[in-house]
Amino acid sequence: MKTKYIDLIDQTYYFPQEEFTLEEDKLRFHGIDLMELVEQYGAPLKFTYLPQISNNIKKAKYWFKKAMEKHQYKGAYQYCYCTKSSHFEHVLSEALKNDIHIETSSAFDIDIVKNLIKEGKLSKDNYVICNGFKRDQYIKNIADLINSSHKKCIPIIDNYEELNLLNEAIHGNYNVGIRIASEEEPKFEFYTSRLGIGYKNIVPFYEREIEENEKVTLKMLHFFINTGIRDTSYYWNELLKCLKVYTELKKVCPTLDSLNIGGGFPIKNSLAFEYDYEYIIDEIINQIKVACEEADVPVPNIFTEFGSFTVGESGGAIYEVLYQKRQNDREKWNMINSSFITTLPDSWAINKRFIMLSINRWFDEYERVLLGGLTCDSDDYYNSEQNMNAIYLPKFNINKPLYIGFFNTGAYQESIGGYGGLQHCLIPSPKHILIDRDEEGNIITKLFSPQQTAEDFLKILGYNE
Template sequence: MNTKYIDLINQTYYFPTEEFELKDDQLQFHGIDLMALVEQYGAPLKFTYLPKISDNINRAKGWFDSAFAKADYKAKYHYCYCTKSSHFKHVLDEALSNDIHIETSSAFDINIVNKLKAEGKIKNDTFVICNGFKREQYIENIAALINSGQNCVPIIDNYEELTLLTDATSKRFNAGIRIASEEEPKFEFYTSRLGIGYKNILNFYKTQIATNDQVDLKMLHFFINTGIRDNAYYWNELHKCLKVYISLKKICPTLDSLNIGGGFPIKNSLVFDFDYEYMIDEIVSQIKQVCDEAKVDVPHIFTEFGSFTVGESGGAIYKVLYQKQQNDREKWNMINSSFITTLPDSWAINKRFIMLSLNRWKEEYERVLLGGLTCDSDDYYNSEQNINAIYLPKYHKDKPLYIGFFNTGAYQESIGGYGGIQHCLIPAPKHILIDRDENGAIKTSVFKEQQTSEHMLDILGY
């Protein structure tokens, strides 16, 4: 009878995968011995595997290069990283080493840009796409970038922003317009709060940009909340966007770029199935077809990938401290941290991550629930939104069990308030960086030690 954890994984998923394999009964992630990390650094532990950032960037570049060649698409592709997914310097340094561009969301983002420019990581010809609702400080910082000679393209989000920008700088600059896309029927509202409505963009261009000698319309920006998906809703919104692009292009010769935003999904399960190459081929071919039929030049394509860039580089490791048998059916494995502190997406929006045991794969498994250390009833994790249990090797007091959550690299630290006050004052765990040297050997370093009580008490004013 197949009762061991390794049997469960083998009969449920295709295993091993490109990321995961088993060696000496212990889980390996991209060839990294995770139990060796635990022995060296302890648990709970957060880690960032930097090479995965470059790997995903170059995969996407390759897919677009291939799609352009197949479609005979005569324009350029520009990969942008959304800084809001993870603002950490080690992430930006790794991403920018791959000749990419960036997209910002708020005023302080521009301070990061200035730091990276001073270090030579961002050049003047690097595109800085400025999204978001802009007010005084963000406008001032964007204007300063434009004045410095930076290739900065503010994306107009509302009717007042263009005037605010032209008042803040006397230089001529390129701008974009964000389309306020219509949301899926299941949403609580019909139209995104971001951008300007489809029907109003042409008039906005004619009245505010065409008559303004200081501004050139460079880009039309399209993004939908659900991201890039192969469904009727996505293709319908893309074609509505292309209609607007065609109408603008015919009266605006400076318009030459289409930003299709981001939203590429990342692996949240070992049964994840998304055909990236097919989607990119189809997007590129449909853009070309529509432009050819309208007899206008195809646009340069920009993408803004955040989670896709950094998400699959992150992971979290916990130790199971204790098992509580609450009734005849429910066993709670208590971890030595808090999901609210370390994986806020898991309880805030029911986001799922890949979860696997690090050790004891050849022992029997059991059905359990995972609970965090806080006294909050929401501090737990399910394998799926509608299934209230997961499976792990059986708990034994004398046999420590370690579990890992993978592809957690996007948003968790920002949403959780990295280094700030955590729920029930459960500290943020130690965070390490994992890289490879020129020979491919793994090297690790501590980015931040586990948060201390002194640090939290200082924030609280004690």
């Protein structure tokens, strides 16, 4: 009878996989000995595997290049990184090695852009696409960037008033885009996104506010839907509506030459994850070309703003199982030495699932468990793994330490969790490790930030000045 943890994984999924392999009874991630990482730095810990950021950027660029060559598509492709997914310097520095551009969403993003320019990591050849609802400070920072001759900074108009605010703050001529307020899926509580301008209002807005404005040139139409790029009738229908707006707008606005299809590529959240990126990209390029040919307008340059896809699969978290509580005849609670609410807030807030695997003891027998965090909050738990509806781990043994890993956690978790600030029940943020490779491919690790201390919390709370 197959009762070992390795048997469970092997009969449930295709294993090993590209990033997950086994060395004896220990898990490796992109060849990284995770138990060695634990032995060196301790647990809990978070890590960022920097090469994966570049890997995913290169993959997307290749897929778009391949599709454009296949369809003899005349426009260019520009990859932008959505900074709100992770603002960390090490993430931006790694991403910018790959000849990409930046998408921002708030005022302080522009301060990061200015820092990157100062450090020589971003130049005036890089596009800075400015999304989001814009008010005083954001408008001022965008204007400062454009006034300093960064002409490839393109603010995306989110509401009617923004154009006048930008006109007042920017000295010379500048380029803009307009965001389409897409219609949401029927299950949403509202019909139309709060972001952008409605489909029917875009051409009239251009003719009324931009066409005769000598300072402003419309270059881009921006399209994004909340559910991301999925092979669903809803997505394809919204894309076709967007293309209708683009072709109508292009006929009255010769300067329009770019279509931004936003972000929303999913990332791997299970060992059973399946998503045909190449097919989706091929079909997007095909539909754009067909729509433009039917309307007799040139095809646009294509921009994307991939955030989670860029950085999500670079991140991970490792915890130790401290103890097992038995609450009744059936429920076994494995208590980790951290908190899900504070370290993986999406697992609690939006019921997001990450890849979860044991780091060690793969040849031991397994059992069904629930995972609990250290806070006294009843919601601090993780109780089901994608496609399995339960969590199975090697059997708890007080004399044999068990470590578990959550993978592809690199997007949003630090910012949503309030990195560097107060944590629920004052559970400290774990140490964060950066993992890279040298020119020979050898693994290099570096402590980015230590675990929070009591002194850190006391200072934030005003007890220590």
